[in-house]
Amino acid sequence: MINEANPGRPAGAGEHRLSRASVGRFSLYLRHLEGLLREGVSKVSSGQLGEATGVTDAQVRKDLASLAQVRRDLSSVGSFGHPGIGYGTE
Numbered sequence: 001m002i003n004e005a006n007p008g009r010p011a012g013a014g015e016h017r018l019s020r021a022s023v024g025r026f027s028l029y030l031r032h033l034e035g036l037l038r039e040g041v042s043k044v045s046s047g048q049l050g051e052a053t054g055v056t057d058a059q060v061r062k063d064l065a066s067l068a069q070v071r072r073d074l075s076s077v078g079s080f081g082h083p084g085i086g087y088g089t090e
Contacts, residue, residue, distance in 0.1 A: 018070060022063045028053040029060070036089045043086040 032052045036044055046060040053060075064087065 018066055022066060025053065025055060025059075025063055026067070028055070029063070033089050042089055044089055045086045049087070 029049060032049060033044065045057070046064070047057040049055075050057040050060045055063075
């Protein structure tokens with residue numbers, strides 16, 4: 001089925017946009033996650049990621065949830081993080 005508003009997108013695909021501020025924070029998250037990977041760390045909580053990047057844990061969760069939704073819209077991945085466990089660093 002074709003999305004009449006945007007023929008290049010499947011019908012039912014949401015119009016999820018990331019704010020410029022969120023996109024800017026992703027580079028901070030990425031840099032920190034790359035450092036954790038070099039140290040052999042495999043999981044990080046939103047609180048730890050937020051503390052390391054100067055962002056609240058709630059904002060980290062919101063940013064990553066937005067990113068996960070966009071990724072789902074693009075049919076790239078399924079779930080992104082796990083409550084009580086954290087996010088994979090890879």
